[in-house]
Amino acid sequence: MKARERLDDAAEAVIRRQQRRIIAAAEAWLASHPDDVYSDIRFDVMLVAPKSIPRHIMAAFDTSQ
DSSP states (O other): OOOOSSHHHHHHTSOHHHHHHHHHHHHHHHHHOGGGTTSOOOEEEEEOOTTSOOEEEEEEEOTTO
């Protein structure tokens, strides 16, 4: 988690490269936990900024991007 100055800045920080890294980590985890490979998986994002209520974005991205 990395706080940003504004929530909009936090949202823009979740770039495609970082999404690919998160997806790769999930794939590595699934490779070592084969029983969970058929579980529903989604990628949520928490936007955090000072003096703002954190915002939860459900299913912020998926593996097809």
